[in-house]
Amino acid sequence: MPDQGDATGGTYGTDGARTAPSAVRVEGLWKRFGEQVAVAGIDLELPAGKFIGLVGPNGAGKTTTLSMVTGLLRPDMGRVVVAGHDVWADPTEVKARIGVLPEGLRLFERLSGRELLGYMGRLRGLPGEETDKRATQLLDVLDLAGSQHKLIVDYSTGMRKKIGLAAALLHNPEVLFLDEPFEGVDPVSAQTIRGVLERYTASGATVVFSSHVMELVESLCDWVAVMAAGRIRAAGPLADVRGSAPSLQAAFLELVGAHGRDASGDSLDWLGGNSGTVTR
Amino acid sequence: MSAPAASAGASGTSGAPSGAPSGVSGAAGTAARPAASVALLALTPIFVRIKLALLRNGLKGSSKRKAAYFSSLAFALVVGFFMTLGLGLLRGNAHAGTVVVLLAGILALGWAFMPLFFPTGDETLDPSRLVMLPLRPRPLVAALLASSLVGIGPLFTLCLAVGSVIAVARGAAGAVAAVVALPLLLLGCVIIARAVATANVRLLTSRKGRDLAVLSGLVIAVGAQLANFASQSLFQAGGLSALEPVEAVVRWLPPATAVGMVDSVSEGSYGLAAAQLVLTLAALAGLLWSWERSLTRLMVTPDGSTISASGPVKDRGGAGGFWSLLPAGRTGASMQRALRYVVRDPKTKSAWVTALAIGMIVPVFNALQGTGSVYLGSFGAGMLGVQMYNQFGQDTSAFWMVAQTISGTRDAYVELRARAFALALVTLPYTVLVTVVTAALLDDWQGFPAAVGVALALLGSMLCTGAVASARFPYSIPTEGAFKNVAPGQAGLAWGGILGGMLASALVCGPVIALAVWLNMAEHRDVSWIVLPVGVAWGWLAAWAGLRLAAPTVARKLPEILSAVSKG
Numbered sequence: 001m002p003d004q005g006d007a008t009g010g011t012y013g014t015d016g017a018r019t020a021p022s023a024v025r026v027e028g029l030w031k032r033f034g035e036q037v038a039v040a041g042i043d044l045e046l047p048a049g050k051f052i053g054l055v056g057p058n059g060a061g062k063t064t065t066l067s068m069v070t071g072l073l074r075p076d077m078g079r080v081v082v083a084g085h086d087v088w089a090d091p092t093e094v095k096a097r098i099g100v101l102p103e104g105l106r107l108f109e110r111l112s113g114r115e116l117l118g119y120m121g122r123l124r125g126l127p128g129e130e131t132d133k134r135a136t137q138l139l140d141v142l143d144l145a146g147s148q149h150k151l152i153v154d155y156s157t158g159m160r161k162k163i164g165l166a167a168a169l170l171h172n173p174e175v176l177f178l179d180e181p182f183e184g185v186d187p188v189s190a191q192t193i194r195g196v197l198e199r200y201t202a203s204g205a206t207v208v209f210s211s212h213v214m215e216l217v218e219s220l221c222d223w224v225a226v227m228a229a230g231r232i233r234a235a236g237p238l239a240d241v242r243g244s245a246p247s248l249q250a251a252f253l254e255l256v257g258a259h260g261r262d263a264s265g266d267s268l269d270w271l272g273g274n275s276g277t278v279t280r
Numbered sequence: 281m282s283a284p285a286a287s288a289g290a291s292g293t294s295g296a297p298s299g300a301p302s303g304v305s306g307a308a309g310t311a312a313r314p315a316a317s318v319a320l321l322a323l324t325p326i327f328v329r330i331k332l333a334l335l336r337n338g339l340k341g342s343s344k345r346k347a348a349y350f351s352s353l354a355f356a357l358v359v360g361f362f363m364t365l366g367l368g369l370l371r372g373n374a375h376a377g378t379v380v381v382l383l384a385g386i387l388a389l390g391w392a393f394m395p396l397f398f399p400t401g402d403e404t405l406d407p408s409r410l411v412m413l414p415l416r417p418r419p420l421v422a423a424l425l426a427s428s429l430v431g432i433g434p435l436f437t438l439c440l441a442v443g444s445v446i447a448v449a450r451g452a453a454g455a456v457a458a459v460v461a462l463p464l465l466l467l468g469c470v471i472i473a474r475a476v477a478t479a480n481v482r483l484l485t486s487r488k489g490r491d492l493a494v495l496s497g498l499v500i501a502v503g504a505q506l507a508n509f510a511s512q513s514l515f516q517a518g519g520l521s522a523l524e525p526v527e528a529v530v531r532w533l534p535p536a537t538a539v540g541m542v543d544s545v546s547e548g549s550y551g552l553a554a555a556q557l558v559l560t561l562a563a564l565a566g567l568l569w570s571w572e573r574s575l576t577r578l579m580v581t582p583d584g585s586t587i588s589a590s591g592p593v594k595d596r597g598g599a600g601g602f603w604s605l606l607p608a609g610r611t612g613a614s615m616q617r618a619l620r621y622v623v624r625d626p627k628t629k630s631a632w633v634t635a636l637a638i639g640m641i642v643p644v645f646n647a648l649q650g651t652g653s654v655y656l657g658s659f660g661a662g663m664l665g666v667q668m669y670n671q672f673g674q675d676t677s678a679f680w681m682v683a684q685t686i687s688g689t690r691d692a693y694v695e696l697r698a699r700a701f702a703l704a705l706v707t708l709p710y711t712v713l714v715t716v717v718t719a720a721l722l723d724d725w726q727g728f729p730a731a732v733g734v735a736l737a738l739l740g741s742m743l744c745t746g747a748v749a750s751a752r753f754p755y756s757i758p759t760e761g762a763f764k765n766v767a768p769g770q771a772g773l774a775w776g777g778i779l780g781g782m783l784a785s786a787l788v789c790g791p792v793i794a795l796a797v798w799l800n801m802a803e804h805r806d807v808s809w810i811v812l813p814v815g816v817a818w819g820w821l822a823a824w825a826g827l828r829l830a831a832p833t834v835a836r837k838l839p840e841i842l843s844a845v846s847k848g
Contacts, residue, residue, distance in 0.1 A: 092687035110624040122613035
């Protein structure tokens with residue numbers, strides 16, 4: 001397992017794309033809530049122009065990390081540099097260059113989808129006409145045109161994620177941060193989101209997204225960082241992190257030390273039709 | 281634990297016999313087969329027991345809830361007792377009939393509207409919980425009726441009903457009529473509530489229904505003000521005889537007809553009484569029929585809850601109309617969003633409409649009663665000015681979207697200023713209007729300019745302190761529940777911010793108030809118009825200074841504000 005314990009991403013390796021500057025650089029990031037340490041000293045360097053997955057079990061600190069990286073949560077310690085600018089010292093430069101879709105925070109739900117985009121675009125300083133033009137295209141591509149005049153409070157989870165994504169893309173950011181963008185999203189909407197993101201990274205932009213669905217990360221990302229208990233366990237190109245393991249899932253379980261906990265032995269041996277054998 | 285069961289049981293036993301027989305006779309009419317009646321006999325006690333268990337379990341664990349329950353029970357019993365006593369004392373009074381008939385009407389009205397505003401009150405009555413059970417509609421109606429007779433509300437209604445019939449029943453015939461009327465009134469109230477709730481259950485469980493429930497705070501706040509002034513003017517304007525025309529109508533509206541019947545019998549008009557009795561019974565039968573119908577429909581049709589919850593809103597954004605008059609960029613966009621939220625967000629709407637209504641009621645009604653002053657016109661400005669407090673809490677956790685676009689003091693200033701503009705856009709014309717109406721009613725045009733000046737100075741000061749409080753003392757506003765306006769643990773912060781802010785506002789606009797008072801005291805009323813320009817300038821300056829003062833704090837503390845407003 002390469003880069004284990006050392007998460008500065010010194011060896012991007014295989015494709016030799018060392019030339020690209022890093023999109024995000026995190027140094028010694030700490031956050032504790034009362035007694036609980038949510039993020040315990042993260043150092044991370046994410047390459048630009050990649051589709052980057054931040055994976056980890058629930059409670060690993062993914063959301064806390066992304067919140068601190070995007071300026072929504074103040075870290076106790078550490079430094080975050082996005083697109084060459086310090087998030088906390090130079091917010092003007094950073095906020096214009098990033099798009100964010102957080103998890104667990106509301107949208108302005110009493111606006112319709114189109115109104116939300118119009119509002120966000122103007123807050124971002126885009127001219128009204130340009131905002132409306134971009135909004136129309138985003139609503140079309142994300143398959144929301146039919147519901148654009150419905151209030152967001154009446155949207156489904158998938159539609160919320162899509163309108164949140166549209167709001168995050170509206171100002172054409174360099175780096176896009178998405179917290180669990182596929183959580184609770186139906187397959188059709190997921191495919192739509194995926195298509196938009198792939199097109200976006202193909203143009204040279206960076207996507208950083210968190211997930212605990214390994215198959216998804218494996219099929220989407222070319223660079224992954226594995227988080228557990230507030231620390232980075234591994235980071236690097238997908239192939240390097242996966243190493244010799246048959247799948248990212250297997251590599252991940254090994255990394256976070258979750259092996260040997262599957263249902264074998266005597267427990268639950270009564271479960272199932274042909275009692276005694278347990279299949280997973 | 282035995283006390284609630286005992287007291288609820290007492291009301292249950294007093295209610296259940298009156299509920300069950302009507303159900304039995306109703307079911308026996310169609311379902312003569314023994315199986316059906318067995319099911320019926322079993323169902324009613326089961327539902328009553330479920331209701332008692334729910335009451336009991338609701339009290340387990342939380343001592344706060346226990347205290348709330350017992351104090352409301354005690355309150356209902358005490359008020360019920362005194363109301364019964366008071367009504368009993370009305371016996372023989374010439375207006376007794378008027379009072380009890382109107383009281384019954386109000387009671388029934390309250391029961392009809394209660395489920396719309398307090399839909400979560402009773403779980404046994406939510407038919408969607410029973411959909412999977414094989415139940416016939418008739419026995420179910422009987423069982424639901426019996427279980428809805430258990431509780432504080434029916435107990436209180438029973439007290440009032442007893443008092444009402446005591447007040448008007450005279451002679452043996454009157455007593456018989458009273459015994460008949462008592463269950464009819466109680467059943468009428470309960471059945472109205474259930475029929476309304478069941479017919480609207482789709483609405484009540486949808487988003488729109490929850491929105492409606494949030495507005496109940498508004499109804500209570502404004503209703504209390506109106507009731508206050510109505511009772512005052514009633515006692516001034518020659519007493520209860522003023523209500524007789526209303527009573528003549530309500531007397532014929534079931535279930536108030538039940539009480540009307542007792543009155544008619546006591547006065548010897550048996551024909552009238554018979555008509556009222558027939559009307560009452562017919563209305564109860566009709567309500568039961570419609571309740572059963574909607575219940576049957578609910579139990580056999582799948583729930584399509586959110587499908588019809590909202591139609592698409594019309595696209596009024598962007599081009600054309602009023603919105604195109606707003607400035608471009610953040611200022612216009614934020615104003616537009618703030619104003620849309622006043623109309624669309626139930627919490628914001630409730631707060632605004634309450635402020636608008638009370639801001640009008642207090643000066644105008646005081647003027648009508650001859651106790652007013654043209655300076656009360658600033659009441660509305662003050663009420664609306666409070667809306668400037670906790671601006672970011674009103675955004676809920678959606679504030680992150682604003683935070684993402686604020687990258688410095690300038691952005692924060694423009695954002696706060698836009699919100700102040702939105703507030704002023706409504707408050708300025710409103711304040712002038714209220715003051716004009718008040719001045720016209722009092723015919724005090726000399727004081728009018730000064731009153732507007734004071735009101736605007738007050739508004740400016742509220743915007744000033746509101747902006748600072750929004751930046752320094754943000755707190756979360758839970759979106760559900762009409763009476764929860766502060767997230768747990770932040771009440772001190774909220775009250776401290778608002779009370780401190782109001783004191784500070786009074787201080788900030790103190791010089792303008794002092795000037796107005798001095799001009800009035802020193803008999804310089806002819807030059808009191810000077811307060812208008814002074815007030816406008818002062819208010820504008822105060823608002824500007826407040827926004828300037830608050831903006832750096834907002835820009836510096838974005839993550840802290842976000843976490844403070846995300847607890848709801």
